Amino acid sequence: MRPTAAVLSVGNEVLRGSVVNTNAAFLGKELSSFGFDMVAHVVCADDEDVISAKLRELIKQANLVIVCGGLGPTPDDVTRQGIAACFSEPLIFSKLQFSRLKNLYKKFRKKVPSLVSRETYYPRNAQPLLNRFGVALGFSVSTQGGLVIALPGVPVELKNMYVDIVLPLLKKRFPKVQAARCLIVRMAGISEPEVMKRFGKDLFTDSFDFGIYPMPGEVLIRILCDRQSVFLRLKKKINRRLGDRIFCWDDKPLTRVVGDLLKKKKKTLAVAESCTGGLLASEISSVPGASQYFKGGTVTYHRTVKEELGVPGNMIAKFGEVSSRVTCALAEAVRKRMNSDYGIGVTGIAGPGGGTRLI
Amino acid sequence: MRPTAAVLSVGNEVLRGSVVNTNAAFLGKELSSFGFDMVAHVVCADDEDVISAKLRELIKQANLVIVCGGLGPTPDDVTRQGIAACFSEPLIFSKLQFSRLKNLYKKFRKKVPSLVSRETYYPRNAQPLLNRFGVALGFSVSTQGGLVIALPGVPVELKNMYVDIVLPLLKKRFPKVQAARCLIVRMAGISEPEVMKRFGKDLFTDSFDFGIYPMPGEVLIRILCDRQSVFLRLKKKINRRLGDRIFCWDDKPLTRVVGDLLKKKKKTLAVAESCTGGLLASEISSVPGASQYFKGGTVTYHRTVKEELGVPGNMIAKFGEVSSRVTCALAEAVRKRMNSDYGIGVTGIAGPGGGTRLI
DSSP states (O other): OOOEEEEEEEOHHHHTTSSOOHHHHHHHHHHHHHTOEEEEEEEEOSOHHHHHHHHHHHHHHOSEEEEESOOSSSTTOOHHHHHHHHTTOOEEEOHHHHHHHHHHHHHTTOOOOTTGGGGGEEETTSEEEOOTTSSOOEEEEEOSSSEEEEEOSSHHHHHHHIIIIIHHHHHHHSTTOOOOOEEEEEEOSSOHHHHHHHHOGGGGGSOOEEEEEEETTEEEEEEEOOOHHHHHHHHHHHHHHHGGGEEESSSOOHHHHHHHHHHHTTOOEEEEESTTTTHHHHHHHTSTTGGGTEEEEEEEOSHHHHHHHTOOHHHHHHHOSSSHHHHHHHHHHHHHHTTOSEEEEEOOOOOTTOOOOOO | OOOEEEEEEEOHHHHTTSSOOHHHHHHHHHHHHHTOEEEEEEEEOSOHHHHHHHHHHHHHHOSEEEEESOOSSSTTOOHHHHHHHHTTOOEEEOHHHHHHHHHHHHHTTOOOOTTGGGGGEEETTSEEEOOTTSSOOEEEEEOSSSEEEEEOSSHHHHHHHIIIIIHHHHHHHSTTOOOOOEEEEEEESSOHHHHHHHHOGGGGGSOOEEEEEEETTEEEEEEEOOOHHHHHHHHHHHHHHHGGGEEESSSOOHHHHHHHHHHHHTOOEEEEESTTTTHHHHHHHTSTTGGGTEEEEEEOOSHHHHHHHTOOHHHHHHHOSSSHHHHHHHHHHHHHHHTOSEEEEEOOOOOTTOOOOOO
16 A cells, blocks of 8 residues: 655735745655555645645644645644644744854845744644755654655645655655556657547556646557556557557657757757747756757747748748748758758737637 | 636546646636636546545535536437436437537438447536537536536537637526626746835735736736725825836737737737747747738747857857857847848757756
């Protein structure tokens, strides 16, 4: 049996959709790959009683509960109080945290603001977790069945604290957990029903956890299975039935797969985009090490900018800005301009008004 | 008293963090602005019993529960079954939905695949909600205290169905709800504690719902308050105390505020980015109508591309690629190249390895 985990995100801004809950996604991914069985993500309001009640419920359902958000200095941050109330414990003062804050503010020749000093408190039954990437104090509480960990909601602080502090803590507290064996298959140029048809019902005779996900431009299959023999047989059969559409046997995005190929073949790339407005360049360059093969991109939003790049004006006049001719000419022009081996051109009409009607 | 709402997202892929829950954010924003008080977002596994149990809990807490995801054609999609089980109802067949699917597949000279025909079933106590943007069938169930609505998890389908079908349904079912009065203040060039200090404790004598959110490059304050007099007084005081840092009194991002100014003054913009790799261009062009003022951008990832744009090689050699001199030269070069009124240059070192240590 795998241990179970849940994430409790605290914050009105998340509930009201002003902030997308990327923390839950980050923690879901990390905890699953550590070997936890994720049972729930919950988002609740900045309210001491609500936090305390939700946490009490989640502790019953999961061995590990990570609470994030609401540890800041302002009056709407009451996660500390909510967790303390859940365990009927008072908050106590951390001398160590205070002296760290004092030193930090000293650098800027300032005293610790009284608001910020709220961030030196934690529940009496907890262990403080010092945050090197911000001023909010995290903490962990050992429970009968497991562990509750509180982390700040600012994503960069949460991520860094997870890697630096939480991961070692989990390894110590849950030493026997093995990461789940996970098979990921990423495909392009094929629809979800077509993938299912080719996959075939006969494969479902073995027991495994199956998920299929259509995403813009691709379909992903994820299979969790602890038995090595089933795992290998599935992999072989999937390859035989869907191999011509598979671009990756891993959780790598297409930009990374292409980047790895370019690196291996020592080739370079440049892009010219119109409707995507820099999105493709930004995806390509977000891959670590992209500077080895990505020369750069240009956003040719206006017709005059397309012409300046080297697309003939009469070609645009004849075929229109959104045409395969102009798209190819853009690719060729940016390849020349940036002196790269490959060029990509993108044109199209991207209305911000939403999707195309299907039925 | 405002009516309450909750979102139940179904999907192992969301639990495990392979998909970021943008649906919950979208619904949270829409439902809040409609006038609902959001009480929870919950994410649960693709499991009939779990869906049924979580829904039962949420119905007790909220007048409206929107369930999203798990309505697809594949065997891991069991939201229909989970909701039916929650109400102890069987699933029934929708002739109308089947004939629509038949017509759709006829266009491609195909029969409805047997998998897809799973998407014609809905709980007997529900009203089907036809989806014009995909094949999954939505539905709504009237409960004692309110309404349960099931929508497909594919974001574009969910959004379009919300606007087309759900919103009119809510107006009918919750006719007296008034949108909450919401004051949003977006500031740049000031830290969160500094905002709080200037805001002042004296303003908290009135009762209102207050939230402050630090975000990359800005701080946002959100105040919900139904009393017009308090609302106006707060606005005036905030303007006096923080006006020099406020760039917007609305939920508009900086790119939109700048875009509106450019449109008004009939000026144009071009950008040259290095470390941000197209992200700025993509943010700018994602604003509807950006083509009126955004000429285009260039991603000058490699030094040679910077030189080609017009930044002198000896300037790069002397000051380095990441320097204010080169950044200004980039801005000037892209302004000339794209023949725009304004140019923006961005350089820097963007390690994908995470944040900078603070303490």
